[in-house]
Amino acid sequence: MECAFCDQESETALHLILSCCFAREVWTKVKDWTGLPIIIPSSDELSVEAWWTRNLKDLNGERRPRMAGFLMYAAWHLWTERNRRVFVRKNLLPSQVLSHLKEDVALRRVARGSPGFESELV
Ligand SMILES: [Zn+2]
Structure with a gap:
């Protein structure tokens, strides 16, 4: 199967x-x-794992899980967009994928009662 994003x-x-x-x-x-x-x-x-490890290796304390959280959010939204294209036959732009990701982060913040968006960031 060809890539649902680039078809190449x-x-x-x-x-x-x-x-x-x-x-x-x-x-x-x-x-x-x-x-x-x-x-x-x-x-x-070369591998998702190697890239993931490079992203996290220099981060300490709270910065590490926050980075991991955003990496997972983005990967999840890419997978969701792939499924939208394959099963719903609807294509979003990268900016629209980001909008969905932002909505998820905002929802999670409300659900957790977090004080503010800044707390999500490094
Ligand atoms: Zn592709």
Whole structure:
């Protein structure tokens, strides 16, 4: 099966979540929005695990789980967008994927009663 985003590469988890041009655009937007030191994946990442580890290795204390949380949110939303394209036949833009991610973060904040958005960030 070809990638639901670019239709040019085989659909692997590595490609969908990191290497695809669409995914990299979403990661760039997440980085810009959060201000987190997210390493934007390259088009030839070797593994999701290696990239994940590189992102977390220099973070201590609370910064580490916060970064991990945002990485998971973004990966989850990329997977959800892939499913939307495959099963609903609807395509969102990277900016719209980011909007969904923001809504989720805001909902979680309300559910947890967190004091403010800043507390979500490093
Ligand atoms: Zn692709």
